[in-house]
Amino acid sequence: MDSDNSTSRSFAVKDCALAAIATGKSSQNLKELRENLLAIHPESIYYHFWGSRLRQRFDVPEYNNDFANWALQGLRDAQLAERLSVIDPKEFDGVEALRQELVDVIEERLEESEHVPWSKKEEQFYFIRSQIVVFDTRKVIDDPKNLAETIPHISIGSIFYHFIDARRRTDDGRDDFSTWLGDFGDEYQELATIITGIDPYFDTLLELRRKISLAVNHYFREVG
DSSP: OBTTBTTOSSEEEEEEEEEEEEEEEEESBHHHHHHHHHHSOHHHHHHHHHGGGTSOOSSOOSSSSHHHHHHHHTSOOHHHHHHHHTOOGGGSSSHHHHHHHHHHHHHHHHHHOSSOOBOOGGGOEEEEEEEEEEEEEEEEEOSGGGHHHHGGGSOHHHHIIIIIGGGGTSTTOOOHHHHHHHTTTTTTHHHHHHHHTSOSSSSOHHHHHHHHHHHHHHHHHHHO
16 A cells, blocks of 8 residues: 555655754753743654654664753753653643653653753754655565565655654554555565564664564565
8 A cells, every 4th residue: 555545555655854943942050951942843742752863863862762861961860761761742632742741751850859950051942843844765565575676775854754754643553664564465464564573663774674674584584
């Protein structure tokens, strides 16, 4: 199937980028972070959890989400950073539930702290929101057997779009590859289950592409 059209058996490979949009909101201390989190656009929370995968950067962040990294680098609060770092966004039913978890963790830290943690002015947290921009690659996969030769050569933007962003576009929260394989009935259900089981959050996009490719190759070697 085209990943945007369930009536077709072909899979149209898309690419994407996340356009970063300034919100005008920033936080210099933990109370300000909490207040901004209560009102910030949902796309900002999405960006600060997932957007780093598509951002070009020259450092290797300690944690997977921007809130945890700021708690460590801006507030110098290692304990808070650890608590924020273990929040796994895919375990929450939508951004609003994720927002509430962030607020709960921050409020718990505020209650147990004698002083409100502050950052230097030049190290404050700037809220960014994202807008996804989708491109047509003109690549089409007509048969699941062709996944093995296609996956290693698609961009990390394609991996982000089809394996991560798809989870908020599909009704059942699955990636596009698994959804497409499901359209072939039971024939590729095992492969769909294997791909679904790959964790999208704790690996880089390059590593996710490698894992999906390995899973597909192993499956088709086993089934002959």
